[in-house]
Amino acid sequence: xxxxxxxxxxxxxxxxxxxxxxxxxxxxxxxxxxxxxxxxxxxxxxxxxxxxxxxxxxxxxxxxxxxxxxxxxxxxxxxxxxxxxxxxxxxxxxxxxxxxxxxxxxxxxxxxxxxxxxxxxxxxxxxxxxxxxxxxxxxxxxxxxxxxxxxxxxxxxxxxxxxxxxxxxxxxxxxxxxxxxxxxxxxxxxxxxxxxxxxxxxxxx
Amino acid sequence: xxxxxxxxxxxxxxxxxxxxxxxxxxxxxxxxxxxxxxxxxxxxxxxxxxxxxxxxxxxxxxxxxxxxxxxxxxxxxxxxxxxxxxxxxxxxxxxxxxxxxxxxxxxxxxxxxxxxxxxxxxxxxxxxxxxxxxxxxxxxxxxxxxxxxxxxxxxxxxxxxxxxxxxxxxxxxxxxxxxxxxxxxxxxxxxxxxxxxxxxxxxxx
Amino acid sequence: xxxxxxxxxxxxxxxxxxxxxxxxxxxxxxxxxxxxxxxxxxxxxxxxxxxxxxxxxxxxxxxxxxxxxxxxxxxxxxxxxxxxxxxxxxxxxxxxxxxxxxxxxxxxxxxxxxxxxxxxxxxxxxxxxxxxxxxxxxxxxxxxxxxxxxxxxxxxxxxxxxxxxxxxxxxxxxxxxxxxxxxxxxxxxxxxxxxxxxxxxxxxx
Amino acid sequence: xxxxxxxxxxxxxxxxxxxxxxxxxxxxxxxxxxxxxxxxxxxxxxxxxxxxxxxxxxxxxxxxxxxxxxxxxxxxxxxxxxxxxxxxxxxxxxxxxxxxxxxxxxxxxxxxxxxxxxxxxxxxxxxxxxxxxxxxxxxxxxxxxxxxxxxxxxxxxxxxxxxxxxxxxxxxxxxxxxxxxxxxxxxxxxxxxxxxxxxxxxxxx
DNA sequence: AATGAATGAGAGTTCATTCAT
DNA sequence: TATGAATGAACTCTCATTCAT
Numbered sequence: 001x002x003x004x005x006x007x008x009x010x011x012x013x014x015x016x017x018x019x020x021x022x023x024x025x026x027x028x029x030x031x032x033x034x035x036x037x038x039x040x041x042x043x044x045x046x047x048x049x050x051x052x053x054x055x056x057x058x059x060x061x062x063x064x065x066x067x068x069x070x071x072x073x074x075x076x077x078x079x080x081x082x083x084x085x086x087x088x089x090x091x092x093x094x095x096x097x098x099x100x101x102x103x104x105x106x107x108x109x110x111x112x113x114x115x116x117x118x119x120x121x122x123x124x125x126x127x128x129x130x131x132x133x134x135x136x137x138x139x140x141x142x143x144x145x146x147x148x149x150x151x152x153x154x155x156x157x158x159x160x161x162x163x164x165x166x167x168x169x170x171x172x173x174x175x176x177x178x179x180x181x182x183x184x185x186x187x188x189x190x191x192x193x194x195x196x197x198x199x200x201x202x203x204x205x
Numbered sequence: 206x207x208x209x210x211x212x213x214x215x216x217x218x219x220x221x222x223x224x225x226x227x228x229x230x231x232x233x234x235x236x237x238x239x240x241x242x243x244x245x246x247x248x249x250x251x252x253x254x255x256x257x258x259x260x261x262x263x264x265x266x267x268x269x270x271x272x273x274x275x276x277x278x279x280x281x282x283x284x285x286x287x288x289x290x291x292x293x294x295x296x297x298x299x300x301x302x303x304x305x306x307x308x309x310x311x312x313x314x315x316x317x318x319x320x321x322x323x324x325x326x327x328x329x330x331x332x333x334x335x336x337x338x339x340x341x342x343x344x345x346x347x348x349x350x351x352x353x354x355x356x357x358x359x360x361x362x363x364x365x366x367x368x369x370x371x372x373x374x375x376x377x378x379x380x381x382x383x384x385x386x387x388x389x390x391x392x393x394x395x396x397x398x399x400x401x402x403x404x405x406x407x408x409x410x
Numbered sequence: 411x412x413x414x415x416x417x418x419x420x421x422x423x424x425x426x427x428x429x430x431x432x433x434x435x436x437x438x439x440x441x442x443x444x445x446x447x448x449x450x451x452x453x454x455x456x457x458x459x460x461x462x463x464x465x466x467x468x469x470x471x472x473x474x475x476x477x478x479x480x481x482x483x484x485x486x487x488x489x490x491x492x493x494x495x496x497x498x499x500x501x502x503x504x505x506x507x508x509x510x511x512x513x514x515x516x517x518x519x520x521x522x523x524x525x526x527x528x529x530x531x532x533x534x535x536x537x538x539x540x541x542x543x544x545x546x547x548x549x550x551x552x553x554x555x556x557x558x559x560x561x562x563x564x565x566x567x568x569x570x571x572x573x574x575x576x577x578x579x580x581x582x583x584x585x586x587x588x589x590x591x592x593x594x595x596x597x598x599x600x601x602x603x604x605x606x607x608x609x610x611x612x613x614x615x
Numbered sequence: 616x617x618x619x620x621x622x623x624x625x626x627x628x629x630x631x632x633x634x635x636x637x638x639x640x641x642x643x644x645x646x647x648x649x650x651x652x653x654x655x656x657x658x659x660x661x662x663x664x665x666x667x668x669x670x671x672x673x674x675x676x677x678x679x680x681x682x683x684x685x686x687x688x689x690x691x692x693x694x695x696x697x698x699x700x701x702x703x704x705x706x707x708x709x710x711x712x713x714x715x716x717x718x719x720x721x722x723x724x725x726x727x728x729x730x731x732x733x734x735x736x737x738x739x740x741x742x743x744x745x746x747x748x749x750x751x752x753x754x755x756x757x758x759x760x761x762x763x764x765x766x767x768x769x770x771x772x773x774x775x776x777x778x779x780x781x782x783x784x785x786x787x788x789x790x791x792x793x794x795x796x797x798x799x800x801x802x803x804x805x806x807x808x809x810x811x812x813x814x815x816x817x818x819x820x
Numbered sequence: 821a822a823t824g825a826a827t828g829a830g831a832g833t834t835c836a837t838t839c840a841t
Numbered sequence: 842t843a844t845g846a847a848t849g850a851a852c853t854c855t856c857a858t859t860c861a862t
Binding site: 028029030031032112115116140143147148149150151153154157158160161163164165167168169171172184187188190191192193194195196197198199 | 234235236237317320321345348352353354356359362363365369370372374389392393395397398399400403404
C-alpha cells in the first residue's frame with residue numbers, strides 16, 4: 001500500500017473526476033450541467049461520483065481551486081523573479097493565456113461559476129484572486145520605478161485591465177483550439193506596452 | 206392570447222417582463238433563476254408569465270436580443286459618423302461601458318448566458334455580435350488609413366482585445382455601482398492608444 | 411371568494427393531505443413511508459404534495475400538531491370542569507382512547523415519530539404534552555385532597571403510568587378496529603382506581 | 616463464508632454486530648439508521664457487515680429475536696416457579712423494566728421497529744410475544760384461583776394493560792438513565808394490585 | 821476476515837409548463 | 842388578463858448491496 005492515506009488509485013480517480021467536472025462545467029455552466037453529465041464524461045455512473053465529491057457544490061469548489069491554484073503560484077514566482085518589467089509582463093500574459101490551454105477549462109470555470117459557491121469558499125478563492133491582482137499591481141509599480149512605465153499610470157486600473165483582457169481571450173482560447181497562442185501573447189503584450197498609435201520617431205528604450 | 210400585437214398595455218407589460226427577466230438572470234444566471242423569481246420581481250404570479258413568454262428559454266432570447274440590439278445600433282451610428290478615429294474609439298468604449306450601467310444588465314446576460322439558447326437563436330445573436338466586431342475592425346482600419354494607428358496592427362486582434370477588456374470592466378461595473386465610469390473610460394481609451402510605456406519625447410500628433 | 415386568505419378549496423385539500431400523511435405515517439413510520447405513498451393515498455401525484463407541504467418533515471410536523479392539539483384541549487376542559495375525581499379520570503381515559511379511534515392515527519404518529527422532528531418543533535409539541543401530563547397530575551392531586559385517592563400516591567408517577575397504559579391500548583385500538591372501546595375504558599378506569607386485588611369487605615365510598 | 620458455525624471468533628463478532636445494530640436502531644430507528652452507522656459503531660467498514668448479516672432486514676430480525684428471547688425466557692421461568700401470585704407479578708414487572716436497562720435497547724427495537732420485518736419473521740416474533748402474554752394471563756388466572764385477585768377480572772385485559780404500561784415506562788427508562796428503577800417497579804406493582812383509591816379499612820391479606 | 825470501489829434503485833425536492841376558471 | 846392548482850420530468854443525493862482483491 002502506498003504512503004497516502006487514500007491510496008494512489010483513489011487520488012488518480014479523484015483527479016479525473018475534477019477534470020471531468022471542469023470540462024462539463026465549462027461547457028454547460030454549473031446549473032446547466034448535471035452530475036449525470038459529469039459522471040458520463042468520466043465513464044462511471046452518476047451515484048459513483050459521490051465517492052469522490054461530497055456534493056455537486058463540492059465538485060465546483062474543487063474545480064475552482066484546481067483552476068486558480070497554480071495560476072496564482074506562477075504569478076508568485078514571476079513576481080519574485082529578477083527579470084525586468086517587460087519580461088515580467090510578458091511572462092504574466094503567457095502564464096495567464098496558457099493556463100486556459102493547459103488546465104482543461106478549470107480557470108474559466110473559476111471565473112464564470114465561482115459565484116455559485118458558498119460565501120466561505122468564495123472568500124478563500126477571492127483571496128487568491130486578490131493576491132494575483134496585487135502582485136500584478138506591484139509589477140506595474142516596479143515598472144514605474146524603473147522608468148519603463150509612465151509615472152501617471154493608475155496601477156490598480158492597469159492590473160484590472162490586463163486581467164480582464166486576458167480573461168476575454170481565455171473565452172476565445174477555450175472555444176477555439178486553433179488560435180495561435182504565441183501570436184496572441186505577443187500582440188497583447190505589445191498593446192499593453194505601446195498601444196496602437198503610430199509613432200513618428202522610434203523611441204524604444 | 207394578445208388581442209393585438211400593437212396593443213399598448215400588452216406591449217408595456219411585455220417590456221416590464223423582459224426587464225424583470227434581465228435583472229433576475231443577471232443576478233442568478235439562467236438556470237439559477239426560476240420563472241417564479243421573475244414573476245415575483247415583476248409583481249405577477251408564475252403562471253401569468255406565460256402570457257408574455259412562450260417559455261423560459263424564450264424569455265432568455267428576448268433579454269439577449271434586448272441586450273445586444275441597441276448596443277449594436279449605437280456602434281453602427283458611431284461607425285457611420287464623421288468623427289476622427291480617436292473620437293470613434295472613445296465613443297465605442299463609452300457606449301460599451303455605459304451599456305452595463307444603463308441597460309438593466311441585459312448585455313451582461315447576453316454575454317454570460319446566451320450559450321443556453323438553442324443553436325438557431327444563438328446564430329442570430331452571433332451575427333449581431335459579429336457585426337459589432339466587424340464595424341470595430343473597420344474603425345481600426347480607418348485609423349490605420351488615416352495614419353493615426355500603426356500600419357502593422359492586426360485589426361481583428363485589436364477589436365477582440367478591446368471587446369474583451371470592456372466586457373471585463375462590465376463585470377466590475379455591474380457589481381460595483383460606485384466605480385467612476387468616466388474615469389474608467391478615459392483610462393481604457395488611453396491604454397488602447399498609448400499603452401503604458403514611458404516616452405522620452407512627446408510625439409502627440 | 412371566501413374570507414380565508416387561502417380559499418376553502420385549498421384548506422380542504424390541505425386537511426386531506428394531513429390526514430393522508432397521518433394514515434401512511436402510522437402504518438409505515440416516517441422513514442418507511444414515502445411521499446409517493448402519501449400522495450397516492452390522497453389521490454394526487456407526488457410532486458403535487460409540495461403544494462400543500464414545504465417538505466416531508468413539514469408534513470410530519472402538521473400531523474403531530476393535528477394529533478395532539480385537541481387531545482390536549484379536551485384534557486383542558488376536563489380539568490376545568492366541575493366533576494368529581496372519578497368522573498374526571500374516566501373522562502380522561504375516554505378522551506385518550508377515543509382520540510385514537512377518531513383522529514385517524516395522528517396521535518399515534520405523534521407518539522412514535524415526533525422524534526424525527528427538528529428540535530424547535532419538538533419543543534412546541536413537548537410543551538403541549540407536558541401541559542397534558544401536568545393537568546392530569548393536578549387531577550390526581552385533587553383526588554387526594556377530596557379523600558378519594560390515598561394520600562401516599564406519587565401523582566407524577568400516576569400520571570405517567572396512566573398515559574403509558576393508554577398509549578399501549580392506543581396501539582392495539584389502531585390495529586384492531588373490532589375492539590370494544592367502551593369496555594376497555596371501563597376496565598382501565600376500574601384498574602386505576604381499584605387494582606386487581608380481591609377485597610373481603612366492599613368498601614366503596 | 617464462516618468456516619464453522621461454532622467458530623468462536625466468528626460467533627463473538629456476530630454478537631457484537633447484533634448489539635451494535637440494536638444500539639443504532641434504538642437511537643435512530645430502522646430506516647433512520649444506515650448500515651454505515653452500524654458498521655462504524657462496531658468499528659468495521661460498511662461492506663464487512665455483510666459477513667455477519669445477509670441484509671439490513673436480517674440484522675433487524677436478529678436484534679428483535681435477541682431482544683425478545685430471554686425476555687420471554689425469564690417470563691417462562693417466573694411462570695414455572697412456585698412463588699405466590701404477588702411475587703410473580705412483581706417479578707414480571709421487574710423483569711420487564713430491567714430488560715430495558717440491561718439489554719442494549721434490543722427490546723425497545725423489537726417493540727418499535729418489528730413492523731418493518733417481513734410477514735414471516737414477524738409471525739415468529741408474534742408467537743413469542745403471545746406466549747409471553749398468555750403466560751402472564753395464566754399468572755392472573757392463578758391469582759384468581761388463589762383468591763388474591765377478584766373473580767371478575769378479565770385476565771386477557773389485565774395482561775395487555777400490564778404489558779402496555781411497562782412498555783410505556785420502558786420508553787422513559789431508555790431516555791432517562793437517572794430514573795429509579797426499583798421505585799418504579801414498586802409503584803407499578805402496587806398500582807396493579809391496589810389501584811389508587813383510598814381505603815377506609817385496611818384489608819391487606 | 822475484511823475492504824475499497826462501484827452500482828442502481830429509489831428517495832425528496834424543484835420547477836417549467838399547462839389549463840380551467 | 843391573470844391565477845390557483847396540478848403535473849411530470851429532471852435533478853441531487855443516499856444507501857443497501859455486491860464483488861474482486
